[in-house]
Amino acid sequence: xxxxxxxxxxxxxxxxxxxxxxxxxxxxxxxxxxxxxxxxxxxxxxxxxxxxxxxxxxxxxxxxxxxxxxxxxxxxxxxxxxxxxxxxxxxxxxxxxxxxxxxxxxxxxxxxxxxxxxxxxxxxxxxxxxxxxxxxxxxxxxxxxxxxxxxxxxxxxxxxxxxxxxxxxxxxxxxxxxxxxxxxxxxxxxxxxxxxxxxxxxxxxxxxxxxxxxxxxxxxxxxxxxxxxxxxxxxxxxxxxxxxxxxxxxxxxxxxxxxxxxxxxxxxxxxxxxxxxxxxxxxxxxxxxxxxxxxxxxxxxxxxxxxxxxxxxxxxxxxxxxxxxxxxxxxxxxxxxxxxxxxxxxxxxxxxxxxxxxxxxxxxxxxxxxxxxxxxxxxxxxxxxxxxxxxxxxxxxxxxxxx
Amino acid sequence: xxxxxxxxxxxxxxxxxxxxxxxxxxxxxxxxxxxxxxxxxxxxxxxxxxxxxxxxxxxxxxxxxxxxxxxxxxxxxxxxxxxxxxxxxxxxxxxxxxxxxxxxxxxxxxxxxxxxxxxxxxxxxxxxxxxxxxxxxxxxxxxxxxxxxxxxxxxxxxxxxxxxxxxxxxxxxxxxxxxxxxxxxxxxxxxxxxxxxxxxxxxxxxxxxxxxxxxxxxxxxxxxxxxxxxxxxxxxxxxxxxxxxxxxxxxxxxxxxxxxxxxxxxxxxxxxxxxxxxxxxxxxxxxxxxxxxxxxxxxxxxxxxxxxxxxxxxxxxxxxxxxxxxxxxxxxxxxxxxxxxxxxxxxxxxxxxxxxxxxxxxxxxxxxxxxx
Numbered sequence: 001x002x003x004x005x006x007x008x009x010x011x012x013x014x015x016x017x018x019x020x021x022x023x024x025x026x027x028x029x030x031x032x033x034x035x036x037x038x039x040x041x042x043x044x045x046x047x048x049x050x051x052x053x054x055x056x057x058x059x060x061x062x063x064x065x066x067x068x069x070x071x072x073x074x075x076x077x078x079x080x081x082x083x084x085x086x087x088x089x090x091x092x093x094x095x096x097x098x099x100x101x102x103x104x105x106x107x108x109x110x111x112x113x114x115x116x117x118x119x120x121x122x123x124x125x126x127x128x129x130x131x132x133x134x135x136x137x138x139x140x141x142x143x144x145x146x147x148x149x150x151x152x153x154x155x156x157x158x159x160x161x162x163x164x165x166x167x168x169x170x171x172x173x174x175x176x177x178x179x180x181x182x183x184x185x186x187x188x189x190x191x192x193x194x195x196x197x198x199x200x201x202x203x204x205x206x207x208x209x210x211x212x213x214x215x216x217x218x219x220x221x222x223x224x225x226x227x228x229x230x231x232x233x234x235x236x237x238x239x240x241x242x243x244x245x246x247x248x249x250x251x252x253x254x255x256x257x258x259x260x261x262x263x264x265x266x267x268x269x270x271x272x273x274x275x276x277x278x279x280x281x282x283x284x285x286x287x288x289x290x291x292x293x294x295x296x297x298x299x300x301x302x303x304x305x306x307x308x309x310x311x312x313x314x315x316x317x318x319x320x321x322x323x324x325x326x327x328x329x330x331x332x333x334x335x336x337x338x339x340x341x342x343x344x345x346x347x348x349x350x351x352x353x354x355x356x357x358x359x360x361x362x363x364x365x366x367x368x369x370x371x372x373x374x375x376x377x378x379x380x381x382x383x384x385x386x387x388x389x390x391x392x393x394x395x396x397x398x399x400x401x402x403x
Numbered sequence: 404x405x406x407x408x409x410x411x412x413x414x415x416x417x418x419x420x421x422x423x424x425x426x427x428x429x430x431x432x433x434x435x436x437x438x439x440x441x442x443x444x445x446x447x448x449x450x451x452x453x454x455x456x457x458x459x460x461x462x463x464x465x466x467x468x469x470x471x472x473x474x475x476x477x478x479x480x481x482x483x484x485x486x487x488x489x490x491x492x493x494x495x496x497x498x499x500x501x502x503x504x505x506x507x508x509x510x511x512x513x514x515x516x517x518x519x520x521x522x523x524x525x526x527x528x529x530x531x532x533x534x535x536x537x538x539x540x541x542x543x544x545x546x547x548x549x550x551x552x553x554x555x556x557x558x559x560x561x562x563x564x565x566x567x568x569x570x571x572x573x574x575x576x577x578x579x580x581x582x583x584x585x586x587x588x589x590x591x592x593x594x595x596x597x598x599x600x601x602x603x604x605x606x607x608x609x610x611x612x613x614x615x616x617x618x619x620x621x622x623x624x625x626x627x628x629x630x631x632x633x634x635x636x637x638x639x640x641x642x643x644x645x646x647x648x649x650x651x652x653x654x655x656x657x658x659x660x661x662x663x664x665x666x667x668x669x670x671x672x673x674x675x676x677x678x679x680x681x682x683x684x685x686x687x688x689x690x691x692x693x694x695x696x697x698x699x700x701x702x703x704x705x706x707x708x709x710x711x712x713x714x715x716x717x718x719x720x721x722x723x724x725x726x727x728x729x730x731x732x733x734x735x736x737x738x739x740x741x742x743x744x745x746x747x748x749x750x751x752x753x754x755x756x757x758x759x760x761x762x763x764x765x766x767x768x769x770x771x772x773x774x775x
Contacts, residue, residue, distance in 0.1 A: 269770075269773055269774070269775040272775065273775060278775075282774070282775070283770070283771070283775065284770075284775050290770055290775065291763075291766055291767075291770070293770070293775070294766045294767070294769050294770040294773075295766060297769070297773065298693075298714050298717060298718060298766070298769060299689075301693070301714055302689040302690070302692055302693050302714070302718055303689065305689075305692035305693060305696045306688060306689050306691075306692040308692070308696075309405060309691070309692045309695065309696070312405065312406045313405070313406050323688065326684070326685045326688050326689075329685060330685060330689060383678070385681075386677070386678040386681040386682065387674075387677070387678075387681075389680075389681035389684060389685065390671075390677035390678065390680055390681045391677075393681075393684065394657060394677075394680055394681065394684060395661070396657075396660060396661065396671040396672065396676075396677045396680060397668075397669060397671060397672035398672070
């Protein structure tokens with residue numbers, strides 16, 4: 001298919017801008033959720049973030065007045081392709097925590113003009129990191145049973161309660177929290193979504209150590225924490241609609257559709273040849289592994305093709321697609337299977353916990369395998385996604401308890 | 404569905420409306436019960452010809468519409484939904500592909516217009532044993548003074564009884580050679596096969612079948628490569644029909660989940676069944692992407708056509724296998740009765756899975772193509 005002249009002009013200017021502005025020292029690098037690699041990449045990363053932010057390319061589809069560049073989806077695709085070519089990456093979605101992928105799109109939809117102007121530019125520039133206070137110790141898959149309270153205190157709400165799995169809470173500046181504002185209403189009807197700064201005496205965070213070791217997850221305690229009423233997102237007691245939308249954005253961000261990431265992983269089949277060996281005809285020595293690897297690569301290809309197909313069918317109008325639950329489950333299946341296969345391929349070398357006897361790839365793959373178990377739990381578990389598919393897409397009756 | 408062109412959308416609607424009205428599963432049942440030897444209803448086939456479906460792949464200069472493989476897939480999917488039986492796939496997709504890929508101008512001129520107007524029915528004769536193994540074929544073509552002499556047997560030839568021309572893959576002195584052979588040539592014996600899916604198949608025996616040198620399709624000894632290309636197209640096309648069959652099985656099952664009541668509630672309200680339906684739907688969406696991408700790759704003359712076709716046939720085969728089993732399981736006792744249509748879908752599923760390579764064949768092929 002030939003590109004429209006408008007799009008190829010954009011491609012040309014994006015390419016020219018990248019060659020002028022992307023620091024060569026960052027080619028092939030990326031930043032993770034933890035924020036440590038941000039420090040490791042130093043001043044070049046800071047400069048790159050600032051230049052991207054000036055272009056509005058941290059959150060390129062957002063309107064210009066809120067820090068975006070107002071790009072169309074086809075333009076973003078072109079931009080990603082050009083970035084991929086030079087090994088460039090967009091660190092802002094990672095640096096903004098839950099800001100670019102979830103909070104921002106929801107503020108765009110539900111926020112007042114003042115809220116948009118106050119919150120969005122800091123997210124789009126990657127300067128303000130956001131976390132989300134949703135789950136609680138007794139409100140996981142059944143999120144609506146949450147009990148963190150927000151009491152009316154004039155211009156402010158006073159929050160008390162505990163949140164859990166608040167990714168990046170210890171390094172975030174702002175938090176979007178789901179709180180109970182009416183304890184007498186039915187459980188989904190008494191909830192509101194508030195935004196509050198993390199740097200205050202009523203907020204305390206404790207990192208959670210996981211089976212994979214250190215993690216970005218925290219417990220977050222609200223002890224008379226303050227949220228301004230002007231930072232209530234959506235209507236009072238209508239937080240459930242806000243969070244449903246927010247969670248759709250979350251699923252969308254977990255579909256395995258990736259932007260450009262400079263790093264190129266070694267194909268699993270090449271890794272398998274190295275660790276397992278080949279027969280004289282070049283086929284993998286382990287016949288059983290070979291078949292399962294072929295199946296996995298087919299699943300992975302099918303997943304990628306499905307992302308492409310759904311984008312093509314939407315003809316550029318893609319917002320939040322009903323297929324997000326399908327893609328989230330499929331992405332999880334592909335990623336978890338890949339981790340299991342990687343470990344199996346590495347054999348004993350894939351079972352090390354630490355030490356010089358193991359390469360960094362080998363140690364990394366163990367941690368990734370363990371951390372990957374969370375994929376089918378967070379963002380609505382595998383089972384919750386299946387509830388959504390069966391009810392919302394297939395039109396089958398509600399199978400869970402009504403609240 | 405892929406982002407279809409206006410033309411493709413129109414054909415989809417046309418095929419969908421036509422098959423429900425003119426060739427529903429009830430017609431297939433009548434055909435099966437009648438035991439008609441060709442295993443299709445001539446008037447149904449004639450309607451397909453009249454609608455121009457036989458010319459979808461054929462260039463306009465030979466009387467076709469040259470709309471490509473994705474377009475053909477759109478039609479085949481709708482036909483697969485109602486298990487419509489006809490030589491359309493064997494002749495206008497597989498046969499036409501063989502002529503388009505390997506044929507000389509003369510062969511195109513003599514065969515393609517007749518594929519389009521239905522006066523010729525082509526089919527590919529490749530398999531010889533219980534499993535699809537095109538690399539191991541043994542039927543011999545010995546060079547003679549003015550051509551070749553064929554000896555051997557082909558099995559499970561699709562529409563082998565109604566075909567007028569066979570595209571035969573044979574072993575010659577230094578490789579594989581493809582031939583176009585009139586199905587009534589002296590020395591050919593065709594034996595009808597009554598298969599599980601009640602469609603038309605035959606074993607074809609060749610005993611000293613003498614054919615002229617002009618019957619060679621392509622180049623002597625150089626047939627392996629075009630045969631591979633023809634088989635890829637056969638697989639991708641069949642996968643489209645199979646996904647239609649599986650999609651209908653899914654729709655029937657979903658409808659049953661919403662209407663069948665037990666324990667005082669519709670059975671779709673049980674989470675075990677809701678989640679099973681969600682899993683099947685997820686598989687169906689992933690599978691559809693593979694099926695369409697393979698056809699699009701062929702149309703785009705992409706480099707990865709072989710692996711995309713292996714992917715498509717394998718994934719569609721896996722899904723149809725599971726879906727046809729669940730069709731019976733979720734319908735329970737009624738699904739076991741011949742009076743209900745579920746059995747037709749299950750039976751068709753297994754035969755179609757086998758044709759042109761089952762899932763195991765294509766997983767192996769995919770691994771080989773990816774170099775491990």
